[in-house]
Amino acid sequence: MxxxxxxxxxxxxxxxxxxxxxxxxxxxxxxxxxxxxxxxxxxxxxxxxxxxxxxxxxxxxxxxxxxxxxxxxxxxxxxxxxxxxxxxxxxxxxxxxxxxxxxxxxxxxxxxxxxxxxxxxxxxxxxxxxxxxxxxxxxxxxxxxxxxxxxxRSDLIMDARDMEQLVGSARVKIIDARPDGRFFGRDPEPRAELPSGHIPGSINVPGSLLVSEDGRMKSAEELRRLMPDPGAPTVATCGSGVTAAITALALARLGNWDVAVYDGSWTEWASDPSRPIVRGAP
Structure with a gap:
């Protein structure tokens, strides 16, 4: 293996x-x-x-x-x-x-x-x-x-500075694994001091969609329907870097073993009011 x-x-x-x-x-x-x-x-x-x-x-x-x-x-x-x-x-x-x-x-x-x-x-x-x-x-x-x-492998981990450089760039896809209510800014974050919303240019694929009711990960065929362009260079993010790793695991199942995780994720990004936040559907 x-x-x-x-x-x-x-x-x-x-x-x-x-x-x-x-x-x-x-x-x-x-x-x-x-x-x-x-x-x-x-x-x-x-x-x-x-x-x-x-x-x-x-x-x-x-x-x-x-x-x-x-x-x-x-x-x-x-x-x-x-x-x-x-x-x-x-x-x-x-x-x-x-x-x-x-x-x-x-x-x-x-x-x-x-x-x-x-x-x-x-x-x-x-x-x-x-x-x-x-x-x-x-x-x-x-x-x-x-x-x-x-x-x-420093290529598998991103920090806030890395993410700031990706905003506005199409060379790397950003997948946010939080529930859609938090991603679009409709629902509050569980960390009360943080606003909800998302990093500009990111897309939302909630981590819960990747797992079947029995707790097993969905099949490769099901994951491909959820993941746009699974082979593309990708960074996964979420609330604090835990659910994002499920995204990385799912994409590895589809053959993309080089997905990075934004370690601080939304907890870090949203803690600085100078960083841009997008709310609402595109």
Whole structure:
């Protein structure tokens, strides 16, 4: 397996390969605070996870000095955290979650930004695993340190300055994965201090449209109907860089493995009143 074909694996595949010595399993479950979750992602992992799974916390494996949530850390911090989780060179990493790709797609993208190619997402997450008869574990997973060599792909991550240079340019497509009400400025942002609206020139493909009712990602044929020109150079954005990674994952399924994510996304863009914001339908 490599960066071609499908970036997702099935529960059946994982059951067949779970005992392979190079397979590492990661639970990256994350719940947005404004949804008033009954538990944290770490608590969900502790309650029950796929055997061998370690917990990847996007709020801790992050640049915690940034004013914006779960921003990508530098290579030194990331490699240190990955090593302590037993994720490293020569590993085939399978990431899953318990919340419809939140935040398995984000962890998948982060690992790829840091140069790890052999990383995949479990389609349907924990629900698919249980539906196929997979067992759960509630014991901590001894990770065992493994060397992680970062080879940063700066082309896969964008910041506000990069995005400002893209405004008014047709060379890169900007896809915003937020719900359409927030994109068009009809509905408020969950972060009350931010206005809603969108970056000039961006298009709206809500992340919820990419996932089927059973929590699996839609087929390549269905995704092609949703994604205009899926092979074009693309930057994905959303509220804070989590749903945008689902867009990147979906486009990888369609063969475009080079989709960048605007890490700060709307939380960063809209925090500066000097940046242009568009509201209303085109």
């Amino acid at each position: 490599s960066e071609q074909g499908d970036p997702l694996v099935s529960a059946d595949w994982l059951m067949t390969n779970i005992t392979a010595p190079d397979v590492r399993i990661v639970d990256a479950t994350w719940f947005a605070s404004w949804t008033n979750p009954v538990e944290t992602g770490r608590e969900a992992w502790k309650r029950g996870h796929i055997p061998k799974a370690v917990y990847f916390d996007i709020d801790e494996i992050a640049d915690t000095a940034s004013p914006y949530p779960h921003m990508m850390p530098d290579a030194v911090k990331f490699s240190s955290r990955a090593r302590k989780l037993g994720l490293g060179d020569g590993s085939r990493i399978v990431v899953y979650d318990q919340n419809r790709f939140f935040a398995s797609a984000r962890a998948w993208w982060m690992l790829r930004v840091m140069g790890h190619k052999d990383v995949y997402v479990l389609d349907g997450g924990l629900h698919a695993w249980v539906s196929e008869g997979g067992a759960l574990d509630d014991l901590p997973t001894p990770p065992g340190e493994r060397h992680f060599t970062p080879r940063v």
